[in-house]
Amino acid sequence: MTAEGRKERGSEQELVLLLQSGDELAFERLVREQGGRLLAVARRFLRDEEEARDAVQEGFLSAYRALDRFDQGSRLSTWLHRIVINACLMRLRSRRRRPEEPIEDFLPRFQDDGHQVRHPTPEWEGSAETLLAQSQTRAIVREAIDRLPDSYRGVLLLRDIEELSTEEAARSLGVTENAVKIRLHRARQALRGLLEPHFRRTASC
Numbered sequence: 287m288t289a290e291g292r293k294e295r296g297s298e299q300e301l302v303l304l305l306q307s308g309d310e311l312a313f314e315r316l317v318r319e320q321g322g323r324l325l326a327v328a329r330r331f332l333r334d335e336e337e338a339r340d341a342v343q344e345g346f347l348s349a350y351r352a353l354d355r356f357d358q359g360s361r362l363s364t365w366l367h368r369i370v371i372n373a374c375l376m377r378l379r380s381r382r383r384r385p386e387e388p389i390e391d392f393l394p395r396f397q398d399d400g401h402q403v404r405h406p407t408p409e410w411e412g413s414a415e416t417l418l419a420q421s422q423t424r425a426i427v428r429e430a431i432d433r434l435p436d437s438y439r440g441v442l443l444l445r446d447i448e449e450l451s452t453e454e455a456a457r458s459l460g461v462t463e464n465a466v467k468i469r470l471h472r473a474r475q476a477l478r479g480l481l482e483p484h485f486r487r488t489a490s491c
Contacts, residue, residue, distance in 0.1 A: 299358065445470050452467060
């Protein structure tokens with residue numbers, strides 16, 4: 287670990303001790319330092335500003351109540367990140383969900399001879415996270431991800447954007463690891479299908 291990393295780790299451990307002692311200023315500091323990043327995570331999952339803010343607030347309250355059980359060997363930021371993701375997933379499961387477009391509409395279709403009905407989708411390097419990092423395609427990719435059914439969008443966000451492992455994603459979603467793998471594969475295929483027109487236009491320019 288670098289000197290900077292050790293300093294950051296030490297600062298975080300000091301903050302945890304202050305939080306566990308009930309220091310209100312320490313909690314304000316935690317919200318100030320982590321709130322913006324956690325809100326961005328919540329927005330990706332919930333696609334609603336008010337719900338995202340509520341989920342982050344719930345996450346901070348849950349963290350505050352569980353501070354005495356925080357594992358000092360873990361990163362505080364990672365722990366908070368997981369709590370907020372769980373708060374978002376609970377909201378997705380409990381709210382009245384809007385009718386979803388079937389994911390089959392976005393998947394490649396094949397003729398009896400095995401050839402794809404539509405033009406093959408150009409491949410891209412990296413994951414959805416890589417595409418989101420490119421400013422010229424960010425809005426298009428976000429819109430495409432938003433069109434995915436929640437059960438598939440959630441898996442894609444957890445694995446490709448939040449970079450959780452298959453095991454962690456399965457535990458968060460309450461499904462099997464095999465279900466995560468299948469949904470992720472289909473979500474990636476569907477995302478390619480949704481982005482196909484954009485890639486075709488780009489390739490022809």
